[in-house]
Amino acid sequence: MRQTRVYDPYFLQSRQAPIHINCSISLSTNVIDFNQIVKEAFAEDVPFGIVGLHPCGDLGPALLRLYQECHNIKFITIVGCCYMKLTSESEMTSNAYGYPLSQFSLENKFHLSYNAREVACHALESYIERLKRNEHWQLKIHCYRAALEYLIVQHFPEYHHSGLANVKYESKMSFSEYCSKAVKHVHINLSEKEINSDVIKAFLDEWKAVLAFYTVRLLFAPLIESTILLDRYLYLHEN
Incomplete structure (x- = not known):
């Protein structure tokens, strides 16, 4: 059973309720x-x-x-x-x-x-731990975010630097799935043609280069x- 706490009567009498401003x-x-x-x-x-x-x-x-x-x-x-x-x-x-x-x-x-x-x-510690555990695939999310930002700048420049939803990378998550989750709170509607363009596919093939760049960037x-x-x-x- 959970033990019942016993409080000093003095503190119970002198205690004041929080004042909200x-x-x-x-x-x-x-x-x-x-x-x-x-x-x-x-x-x-x-x-x-x-x-x-x-x-x-x-x-x-x-x-x-x-x-x-x-x-x-x-x-x-x-x-x-x-x-x-x-x-x-x-x-x-x-x-x-x-x-x-x-x-x-x-x-x-x-x-x-x-x-x-x-x-x-950004916190360096959690990123370093993932690298030590060879969980590079989880960090592929940074390439997805960079590719999405490219699409936003190209098609929705007014949303450049907008706060997007945090998305945790899951095994075999597609870029299309990531985009859908990331922009759910903003008025951005990307077509499948834009998401699956040859330019974006070329970006995603370079995810290891993005990871290396991001690692160096975080050192600062x-x-x-x-x-x-x-x-x-x-x-x-x-x-």
């Missing part, structure tokens, strides 16, 4: 307005911390800016992700963007392309992610 946070969020929202929710001016477990794109930098500007925020813990969704200085007309954050990076004109930021999102992932994280560290250090 529903608000949108962006790089343009005003720190005074944000602090007022928190103050009204807790009915007092309380110190607090920020924990971001999936601060996608610009949300990470937005939280860092709030931490830097709001004296009531005493600590911050964020786990960066989705770096390709960061806005950059070259993409924005305003002074608010996700990368770079630090004055040092700005003065030295540091720039990371979309492709570079996308690479930084830790370096690029470190560049982004060091920029955030410098931003906090400067302020």
Whole structure:
């Protein structure tokens, strides 16, 4: 039988229910307005911390800016992700963007392309383990994704860099099956003629070359992610 937990009555009496705040946070969020929202929710001016477990794109930098500007925020813990969704200085007309954050990076004109930021999102460890176990066939999915991106650029350029569904490669999965699963959430309708064209067949025959290229590409992932994280560290250090 499952053992019943016994709690100290003191903690049961003093325990407070969670307070939920529903608000949108962006790089343009005003720190005074944000602090007022928190103050009204807790009915007092309380110190607090920020924990971001999936601060996608610009949300990470937005939280860092709030931490830097709001004296009531005493600590911050964020786990960066989705770096390709960061806005950059070259993409924005305003002074608010996700990368770079630090004055040092700005003065030295540091720039990371979309492709570079996308690479930084990938974990090397699981990929290496698959290579060690000789599970190369599972990595054929990267060739499928590259071929699909080619089709999207050729026939649906407005969906270039769109988020597609994650598809786990299964033994004997055809490229047509992969495409059907990958684009199910976006308005892309590829014909069998496009999917089975001679150009695509030639691409798919080169899947081992794509795998080799992808492997070399991933070697840069830790370096690029470190560049982004060091920029955030410098931003906090400067302020």
